[in-house]
Amino acid sequence: MFLAILAGFLLALAAPLLYRWLGKWVYAPMALLPFSIFVYLLTLAPAVLGGENLGELHTWAPSLNINLHFFLDGLSLLFALLITGFGTLIMLYAVGYLKGHPLLGRFYLYLTLFMTAMLGLVLAGNIISIFVFWELTSISSYLLIGFNQDKEKSRSSALQALLVTGLGGMALMGGLILLGMAGGSYTLSELLQRGDVVTNHALYLPALVLLLLGAFTKSAQFPFHFWLPNAMEAPTPVSAYLHSATMVKAGVYLLARLTPVMGGTDEWQYTLMLVGGITTVLGAFLATQHVDLKAILAYTTISALGLLVTMTGIGTAPAMEAMVVFLLAHALYKGTLFLVAGNVDHATGTRDLTQLTGLSGSMRYTAIAALLAGMSMAGILPFFGFIGKELLYEASLQESPFRWMLFAVSFFSGMVFVSVAIALGFGVFWRRSESPTALQHPDKPLLYLPPVILAGTGLVFGLLQGFFVTPLLRRAAESMLGVEQVFELALWHGFTLALGLSVITVLLGYVLYRKANRLLSYASRFNDLYLFGPANLYQLTLKGFLAGATKITATIQNGYLRSYIAAIVTAHISLIVLALWENGPRLELTNRLDQLSQLRLYEVVLLLMLVSALVFLFKSQSRLTSIAIMGIVGYSAALLYILFGAPDVAATQLLIETLTVVIFVLILHKLPTFGYLSHAAERYKYILLSLAFGAVMTYVILIVKQYPLDSEIKAYYGENSYLLGQGRNIVNVILVDFRAFDTLGEIVVLAVAAIGIMAMLKLRMQKGDKP
Amino acid sequence: MKTIILATAIRILIPLFIIFSVYTLFRGHNHPGGGFIGGLIGSIAFVFHTMTHGPQHTVDTFLKLNLYGYPRQPNQSRSLYLMRMMRVNVWRRRKMARHPEIRHRMIRIESVYIIATGLFLAATSGMLGLLSGQPYMHAYWTDFYIPVLGKPGTPILFDVGVYLLVIGVVLKITFVMSEE
Numbered sequence: 001m002f003l004a005i006l007a008g009f010l011l012a013l014a015a016p017l018l019y020r021w022l023g024k025w026v027y028a029p030m031a032l033l034p035f036s037i038f039v040y041l042l043t044l045a046p047a048v049l050g051g052e053n054l055g056e057l058h059t060w061a062p063s064l065n066i067n068l069h070f071f072l073d074g075l076s077l078l079f080a081l082l083i084t085g086f087g088t089l090i091m092l093y094a095v096g097y098l099k100g101h102p103l104l105g106r107f108y109l110y111l112t113l114f115m116t117a118m119l120g121l122v123l124a125g126n127i128i129s130i131f132v133f134w135e136l137t138s139i140s141s142y143l144l145i146g147f148n149q150d151k152e153k154s155r156s157s158a159l160q161a162l163l164v165t166g167l168g169g170m171a172l173m174g175g176l177i178l179l180g181m182a183g184g185s186y187t188l189s190e191l192l193q194r195g196d197v198v199t200n201h202a203l204y205l206p207a208l209v210l211l212l213l214g215a216f217t218k219s220a221q222f223p224f225h226f227w228l229p230n231a232m233e234a235p236t237p238v239s240a241y242l243h244s245a246t247m248v249k250a251g252v253y254l255l256a257r258l259t260p261v262m263g264g265t266d267e268w269q270y271t272l273m274l275v276g277g278i279t280t281v282l283g284a285f286l287a288t289q290h291v292d293l294k295a296i297l298a299y300t301t302i303s304a305l306g307l308l309v310t311m312t313g314i315g316t317a318p319a320m321e322a323m324v325v326f327l328l329a330h331a332l333y334k335g336t337l338f339l340v341a342g343n344v345d346h347a348t349g350t351r352d353l354t355q356l357t358g359l360s361g362s363m364r365y366t367a368i369a370a371l372l373a374g375m376s377m378a379g380i381l382p383f384f385g386f387i388g389k390e391l392l393y394e395a396s397l398q399e400s401p402f403r404w405m406l407f408a409v410s411f412f413s414g415m416v417f418v419s420v421a422i423a424l425g426f427g428v429f430w431r432r433s434e435s436p437t438a439l440q441h442p443d444k445p446l447l448y449l450p451p452v453i454l455a456g457t458g459l460v461f462g463l464l465q466g467f468f469v470t471p472l473l474r475r476a477a478e479s480m481l482g483v484e485q486v487f488e489l490a491l492w493h494g495f496t497l498a499l500g501l502s503v504i505t506v507l508l509g510y511v512l513y514r515k516a517n518r519l520l521s522y523a524s525r526f527n528d529l530y531l532f533g534p535a536n537l538y539q540l541t542l543k544g545f546l547a548g549a550t551k552i553t554a555t556i557q558n559g560y561l562r563s564y565i566a567a568i569v570t571a572h573i574s575l576i577v578l579a580l581w582e583n584g585p586r587l588e589l590t591n592r593l594d595q596l597s598q599l600r601l602y603e604v605v606l607l608l609m610l611v612s613a614l615v616f617l618f619k620s621q622s623r624l625t626s627i628a629i630m631g632i633v634g635y636s637a638a639l640l641y642i643l644f645g646a647p648d649v650a651a652t653q654l655l656i657e658t659l660t661v662v663i664f665v666l667i668l669h670k671l672p673t674f675g676y677l678s679h680a681a682e683r684y685k686y687i688l689l690s691l692a693f694g695a696v697m698t699y700v701i702l703i704v705k706q707y708p709l710d711s712e713i714k715a716y717y718g719e720n721s722y723l724l725g726q727g728r729n730i731v732n733v734i735l736v737d738f739r740a741f742d743t744l745g746e747i748v749v750l751a752v753a754a755i756g757i758m759a760m761l762k763l764r765m766q767k768g769d770k771p
Numbered sequence: 772m773k774t775i776i777l778a779t780a781i782r783i784l785i786p787l788f789i790i791f792s793v794y795t796l797f798r799g800h801n802h803p804g805g806g807f808i809g810g811l812i813g814s815i816a817f818v819f820h821t822m823t824h825g826p827q828h829t830v831d832t833f834l835k836l837n838l839y840g841y842p843r844q845p846n847q848s849r850s851l852y853l854m855r856m857m858r859v860n861v862w863r864r865r866k867m868a869r870h871p872e873i874r875h876r877m878i879r880i881e882s883v884y885i886i887a888t889g890l891f892l893a894a895t896s897g898m899l900g901l902l903s904g905q906p907y908m909h910a911y912w913t914d915f916y917i918p919v920l921g922k923p924g925t926p927i928l929f930d931v932g933v934y935l936l937v938i939g940v941v942l943k944i945t946f947v948m949s950e951e
Contacts, residue, residue, distance in 0.1 A: 727800035
């Protein structure tokens with residue numbers, strides 16, 4: 001498993017290079033990777049279906065209990081097969097969709113990166129690795145949504161998705177850490193055994209809130225649903241893959257994964273049912289308010305995600321069963337419909353539902369795929385979607401105080417799904433029309449084969465449900481419930497209540513489809529309501545945030561070096577005073593006054609020189625004089641270092657002083673004329689500040705000298721410098737050996753500073769204004 | 772700021788500065804000195820050169836390598852061609868620069884490259900430990916002793932990295948400031 005992930009990352013990074021070598025044939029290796037992982041997973045499937053949980057452990061940071069742990073059970077296998085199988089088709093589809101695009105290599109980089117991250121997410125067996133892969137999917141999704149980087153809308157949508165899911169990711173991290181503390185382990189397989197401990201822990205509630213925030217933002221649950229329709233700015237392969245089949249289901253995956261650990265409590269159940277229910281109804285309702293194919297699909301996806309969350313919330317065995325079945329069915333038909341929408345967009349240049357008619361003649365295979373997927377979405381008999389719908393109704397009609405509410409939610413969404421399915425699967429393609437929409441280019445095999453395969457899979461799964469699907473889904477439901485499942489999927493249950501309801505749903509859905517135009521005409525009436533919607537709130541928050549940040553930056557980063565230094569010094573003084581005020585050690589000078597008599601002559605001379613130079617500095621009228629005086633101060637300091645036995649420091653100080661003076665001289669004639677622009681009072685303020693700083697530092701040093709300094713570190717370095725460090729110069733051995741890591745950090749800072757100086761000066765020169 | 776005394780003196784002093792800075796770098800392990808101080812001494816030489824001659828001249832003199840050459844004739848053997856090129860570049864530099872048919876290529880060492888090399892050396896000197904299962908930055912020493920320079924070991928490599936980085940940083944800052 002580790003090798004699969006590693007290969008994914010490596011191939012992702014190689015994609016631009018491969019594109020340069022192979023041209024459009026780059027899709028061959030890119031599609032081969034998910035396909036071979038798919039086959040590899042299939043070889044593992046018998047063991048998993050037989051009831052084993054496969055694991056693989058690579059130590060990463062064992063001291064922090066964070067390991068690269070992979071874990072494969074039914075739920076992971078279901079998701080992993082979905083990701084790699086669908087991934088293979090998408091890789092093929094992408095080359096047809098983005099044919100001749102100059103950045104195709106980069107697109108494959110992002111897409112493969114995403115696929116690998118998603119695969120890592122579902123295979124991860126350590127909650128910290130889950131978080132790492134989770135963030136990787138957010139980042140790669142950001143890159144993919146913003147792939148058409150020249151479009152303003154594309155960029156802002158990408159940013160929106162990143163901000164919403166990224167904030168959710170941060171909440172998730174907090175939640176996972178709290179969960180790890182509550183459960184006493186970061187390893188998933190251990191946590192799964194400790195559900196009772198976690199739910200009774202004091203940290204349960206905060207962990208739950210944070211985890212739910214993470215999952216809800218990722219899976220576009222109300223009130224965070226608004227990023228998903230905007231994310232449809234991405235090229236269609238991305239929308240189909242990330243925003244219908246895989247990434248948005250990561251939140252659902254997390255909820256399902258943690259059900260045995262966190263689930264079962266009232267908080268868990270009610271929150272999930274409430275949020276999921278609202279999202280279902282809202283998504284279904286908003287889907288009827290749009291004419292853009294991808295927008296409609298996006299809102300129905302939100303609705304479907306809501307249903308999945310609701311089912312997870314109910315948490316009974318039939319609900320879990322319904323959830324996994326519906327999850328698979330939804331991925332199959334929604335992925336197909338997205339690909340179909342992409343085909344239509346590509347071939348006709350429009351995605352407006354009202355302008356598209358009679359395409360079945362010109363796009364035969366796409367039309368067949370759309371019809372099959374539409375029937376699955378509507379829940380017509382031999383399709384896999386039918387089984388899903390039946391189970392959803394059965395699950396929501398179970399005994400519970402909310403049964404009618406739950407049923408109403410799933411019924412309403414089912415109705416809308418039927419209406420959308422008719423519009424997309426039938427209306428666009430098969431409805432008779434006098435003037436079919438004209439095509440810009442004929443349908444291409446690479447574009448119609450993937451949706452046909454996907455839609456066909458939906459039909460095959462429906463007909464042969466007992467073959468591979470049932471055991472897989474059974475094991476997946478088992479991972480959530482923790483007890484063995486024995487359910488059988490079947491197309492025909494006899495004339496049951498659910499069947500009758502299905503028929504009614506289809507009929508009402510058809511009525512809704514006929515009345516769709518009427519509904520659309522009401523759309524403008526809700527505009528006032530949307531002003532208070534979360535999408536608008538997001539915009540307001542973002543604007544306010546930017547304005548606030550600009551203001552704060554303008555205040556604290558005002559560009560005057562003196563105010564920065566003043567701020568640093570003031571903060572320093574106040575912290576020291578704060579620390580010494582109450583409990584700090586008191587200075588006792590009385591018994592140390594005699595030390596003054598040991599003062600040597602040259603020390604006094606140096607001191608006088610320093611002080612007089614400083615006094616002179618305040619009075620100096622030219623820049624050159626002040627530089628020279630600063631030089632005197634610096635050299636005197638270096639002399640002091642020599643006197644007190646620190647030749648290394650002294651040498652450095654001397655050299656730095658020289659360099660400073662030389663560099664100053666280099667730019668001297670380019671600086672504006674020297675003058676005191678500030679008010680006299682301002683100057684005294686800075687003098688006072690400097691005096692205060694000097695006084696505080698002197699005080700601190702006096703206090704430090706008051707206590708004998710016998711630390712073990714000093715002795716250790718003294719003893720071991722030659723034995724371990726092979727050097728007699730302790731300072732240097734500390735710098736390059738004992739504490740080399742610190743030095744490395746320092747020189748990195750130095751390099752960055754040099755680049756920063758270059759960037760600042762060069763950029764200003766390019767703008768054309770003389771500094 | 773061109774004074775004849777400084778301009779002449781610095782040309783002679785630069786090799787001395789460099790030799791002294793390298794000496795300081797290597798003696799640092801046992802006596803006062805080290806990469807940081809050595810780097811500062813080395814860079815001061817160039818800074819003075821820049822001050823007297825201007826940054827362009829410094830770059831042309833010290834940070835640029837002119838390679839002369841002409842395209843290989845179709846029937847010329849490869850080894851012969853390589854030898855000619857070496858001769859052209861090693862012994863006949865002055866003459867070749869004026870030759871009309873000979874094209875030359877310049878290799879310019881950007882000061883950022885020096886920074887990058889230094890950082891790379893410093894960061895990778897610790898890798899040896901990592902590769903052999905020890906913690907990062909684990910020191911390795913050889914057993915033999917080179918007279919002036921001392922014992923070679925990975926910390927010395929680290930110090931060389933610091934040395935190069937400091938030279939690069941000071942050069943970069945000086946060039947940017949004086950070009951402005």
